[in-house]
Amino acid sequence: MSYAVNWYQFDKHPDSDSCWSLSAGPDGRIYAAACAEGVPGGIVKLVRYNDRHDGLDYLFDLDEMVNDPRDSGRATQCKIHYSFAPSVHNGVLYMATHLSGPPIDQPAYSPWNSWHDPERCFRGSALLSFDTKTGTVLWWDTLIPKEGCRCLAHDEERHLLYALSYPRDHLIVYDIRRRARRDIARIGSINAQALFIDKRHRVWTTDDFGHLVRYDPADGRVSRSPFVLPHDPVHQTGWHSVFYDAVASPGGECVYAVTWNGNPFLMRIWPDEGEWGRVENLGPATPPHDRTLPEDYFVAHAGGLVFGGDGELYYVASRWHGDFPSNEVATRLVGSGAERRIEGVVWRLHPGT
Numbered sequence: 140m141s142y143a144v145n146w147y148q149f150d151k152h153p154d155s156d157s158c159w160s161l162s163a164g165p166d167g168r169i170y171a172a173a174c175a176e177g178v179p180g181g182i183v184k185l186v187r188y189n190d191r192h193d194g195l196d197y198l199f200d201l202d203e204m205v206n207d208p209r210d211s212g213r214a215t216q217c218k219i220h221y222s223f224a225p226s227v228h229n230g231v232l233y234m235a236t237h238l239s240g241p242p243i244d245q246p247a248y249s250p251w252n253s254w255h256d257p258e259r260c261f262r263g264s265a266l267l268s269f270d271t272k273t274g275t276v277l278w279w280d281t282l283i284p285k286e287g288c289r290c291l292a293h294d295e296e297r298h299l300l301y302a303l304s305y306p307r308d309h310l311i312v313y314d315i316r317r318r319a320r321r322d323i324a325r326i327g328s329i330n331a332q333a334l335f336i337d338k339r340h341r342v343w344t345t346d347d348f349g350h351l352v353r354y355d356p357a358d359g360r361v362s363r364s365p366f367v368l369p370h371d372p373v374h375q376t377g378w379h380s381v382f383y384d385a386v387a388s389p390g391g392e393c394v395y396a397v398t399w400n401g402n403p404f405l406m407r408i409w410p411d412e413g414e415w416g417r418v419e420n421l422g423p424a425t426p427p428h429d430r431t432l433p434e435d436y437f438v439a440h441a442g443g444l445v446f447g448g449d450g451e452l453y454y455v456a457s458r459w460h461g462d463f464p465s466n467e468v469a470t471r472l473v474g475s476g477a478e479r480r481i482e483g484v485v486w487r488l489h490p491g492t
Contacts, residue, residue: 152173153290156181157177157180157210158171158174165231167380172186175217179241181217187198197343201334212258213242218240220287222235224300233291235264235300238305250287251306259278263281264454283309288304292342298314301336303330310323311323327346333383333385338410345381345382348382369418371402375402380398380404383402384442386445387451388490395452397442399435402425405488407421421488426437453486
């Protein structure tokens, strides 16, 4: 079976240099975050695919919606990083911003350097509630002062949002009905890129060393698994084996996840089996090569896990031909037609595997 691939450029946001969030909204339409994190004063725009004219609708500039102007002199509301959270019951798409974009008069931004500078410091992750039925912003709030939101998960039944902060890597819970946040705990330093919530409302992520970390709201405790997630047993210890992406199966019985490290591994997690669930190792997501050579996380990479309407799991992972390329070589060879090159490939996995 062949698939058609169409390219939709963010031509009405020429400063856009990345897209970290792409999600189906509660209305069934596709939403994207057109981010601009590499330019001074860059901001994120909310974009929606319009299937009637096969193009993009630009809905709003987020800095204007949350009263944090791009020319304020502070670090900007430049991106939404894995932080779309659709709510099916009320048609709302929640979103939270992340940091990295420099102030309008500076070439770069360091959250550590500007932490105590009220004129330069990032104001904080902005949480915004967008009604997809009416196309209006209902409200916004500061989700995490001074920090960005790396990822967002929604417990729709309990009206709670969970987030991981950057740079301090804290687990945050936000009560939507009360508009109140609470800092639960620090997780580590690296910052996992994903959270998932099980049927018992427990929140799962990972620490710096590849252990599962679980918050149970029933007793308010944060616990760490005694084991480490799948990784290369010869050349790795589990360090940096944090979640890069995770998606629940259509029935919600298990979760598929991939790690963020050199030689990322794909796995299937059954959170309700045993004390710490059951983890199935589905193997490396990228091709084999000489693991004694230095490995670039931007080259050996996998993510974008999603289930299609056919019940199959789809994800994107890098593939290369010949020897493992360094990041410099990979950049030079992409699209060059050279025999040795790297490419992003969409993979499909049958859940029965």
